[in-house]
Amino acid sequence: CQRQDGRPSKQRLLVVANRLPVSAIRRGEDSWQLEVSAGGLVTALLGLKEFDAKWIGWAGVNVPDEVGQRALTNALAEKRCIPIFLDEEMVHQYYNGYCNNILWPLFHYLGIPQEDRLATTRSFQSQFDAYKKANQMFAEVVKEHYKEGDVVWCHDYHLMFLPKYLKEYNNKMKVGWFLHTPFPSSEIHRMLPSRSELLRSVLAADLVGFHTYDYARHFVSACTRILGLEGTPEGVEDQGKLTRVAAFPIGIDYERFIRALELPQVQNHMKELKQRFAGRKVMLGVDRLDMIKGIPQKILAFEKFLEENPHWRDRVVLLQIAVPTRTDVPEYQKLTSQVHEIVGRINGKFGTLTAVPIHHLDRSLDFHALCALYAITDVALVTSLRDGMNLVSYEFVACQASNKGVLILSEVQHSLLGLGLFW
Numbered sequence: 505c506q507r508q509d510g511r512p513s514k515q516r517l518l519v520v521a522n523r524l525p526v527s528a529i530r531r532g533e534d535s536w537q538l539e540v541s542a543g544g545l546v547t548a549l550l551g552l553k554e555f556d557a558k559w560i561g562w563a564g565v566n567v568p569d570e571v572g573q574r575a576l577t578n579a580l581a582e583k584r585c586i587p588i589f590l591d592e593e594m595v596h597q598y599y600n601g602y603c604n605n606i607l608w609p610l611f612h613y614l615g616i617p618q619e620d621r622l623a624t625t626r627s628f629q630s631q632f633d634a635y636k637k638a639n640q641m642f643a644e645v646v647k648e649h650y651k652e653g654d655v656v657w658c659h660d661y662h663l664m665f666l667p668k669y670l671k672e673y674n675n676k677m678k679v680g681w682f683l684h685t686p687f688p689s690s691e692i693h694r695m696l697p698s699r700s701e702l703l704r705s706v707l708a709a710d711l712v713g714f715h716t717y718d719y720a721r722h723f724v725s726a727c728t729r730i731l732g733l734e735g736t737p738e739g740v741e742d743q744g745k746l747t748r749v750a751a752f753p754i755g756i757d758y759e760r761f762i763r764a765l766e767l768p769q770v771q772n773h774m775k776e777l778k779q780r781f782a783g784r785k786v787m788l789g790v791d792r793l794d795m796i797k798g799i800p801q802k803i804l805a806f807e808k809f810l811e812e813n814p815h816w817r818d819r820v821v822l823l824q825i826a827v828p829t830r831t832d833v834p835e836y837q838k839l840t841s842q843v844h845e846i847v848g849r850i851n852g853k854f855g856t857l858t859a860v861p862i863h864h865l866d867r868s869l870d871f872h873a874l875c876a877l878y879a880i881t882d883v884a885l886v887t888s889l890r891d892g893m894n895l896v897s898y899e900f901v902a903c904q905a906s907n908k909g910v911l912i913l914s915e916v917q918h919s920l921l922g923l924g925l926f927w
């Protein structure tokens with residue numbers, strides 16, 4: 505494919521994910537402010553420079569009126585983003601319900617909530633119906649923007665029906681699907697009432713990708729054991745049609761971090777932080793506030809460390825930066841209160857009039873502030889109980905250009921990141 509000046513044009517790519525890489529905040533009837541969202545999917549896809557990419561997804565806000573929808577669509581077009589508008593009920597059933605209450609915990613081995621185990625319960629069925637409906641809405645928007653030759657890249661557990669809906673529309677469309685979470689063992693996937701339908705829908709894609717070989721293997725064995733299909737070294741075969749399945753461990757745009765560390769504003773911020781915490785070792789946690797990230801466990805381990813090593817009490821500080829997510833889901837609200845309670849108790853126990861051992865922030869930091877923090881950190885703590893990959897570990901290592909900090913990983917992270925970080 506050639507441009508008029510003779511240079512090859514970039515491959516067109518439609519990235520489809522539940523959320524857009526920006527969050528929208530309404531400032532007036534037809535005016536919107538856009539902010540980059542924090543999260544692994546956004547960070548991971550920042551490196552997509554060799555494609556002519558557009559991103560389709562939900563803007564994370566309810567916009568019931570047409571004026572607002574039009575204005576937001578125009579504002580997002582400048583960022584090469586195309587919004588999907590989901591109403592409150594859909595968000596409740598599809599996103600908070602089926603995605604975050606059922607698929608997310610199950611894929612991280614946390615089980616299915618008791619009341620949703622029976623497929624016959626009304627809440628499960630309505631959440632599953634909403635999930636399919638939402639996937640259809642995404643498919644409609646993809647169809648509207650698709651041009652022959654485009655590659656469509658669907659992301660994550662929110663959109664497991666999308667490959668099927670897209671292929672039903674146009675079997676020639678090139679469709680990939682990538683999962684950012686673990687894919688669990690087939691024994692766990694079996695617990696899901698809609699297990700077969702979900703697998704079959706994903707198999708409609710041409711290429712199915714996972715972070716690790718283990719997740720890919722779990723997916724293939726779920727297809728062989730649950731659907732009775734043939735697993736081959738390339739993927740899964742069904743009546744002569746092969747769906748390729750492979751591991752593609754995701755990384756970060758390393759150069760972006762290195763360049764940021766050289767900026768005067770980042771250098772100045774590093775100096776300020778070093779002065780602020782002079783005489784103390786800095787330990788750091790950067791996470792979405794999610795139960796899989798092991799935040800209470802990390803903070804309780806820090807308390808144990810202070811208890812058992814009194815001479816460290818005024819010589820170390822833990823900075824925990826936890827951006828809130830899924831704030832409408834009761835489990836996440838409980839987690840926030842639990843973390844606040846533990847932090848308050850430990851600071852009350854070990855704090856002095858002039859210093860506290862834990863600084864906990866419920867917010868996102870901007871990219872430059874984050875780089876400065878990684879750069880001056882002595883010990884980064886990544887304590888996920890289970891995680892698809894975890895990019896914070898990569899970011900910390902990338903920013904340790906001049907420091908000789910230590911990265912402490914939970915057992916599960918250690919086995920995962922050994923794949924990419926230390927090879």
Ligand code: ADQ
Pocket residue numbers: 542543544545547548684685754790791792825826827867868869870874891892893894895896899
């Ligand atoms: P996450 O669980 O969101 O996504 P993770 O790999 O932990 O992903 O990365 C989080 C990203 O958000 C990092 O880039 C980090 O810098 C940023 N971030 C987190 N907290 C922040 C804060 N308080 N302020 C600013 N930025 C913050 C999913 C899976 C992961 C998988 C990724 C990518 O759960 O396992 O690694 O996708 O595939």
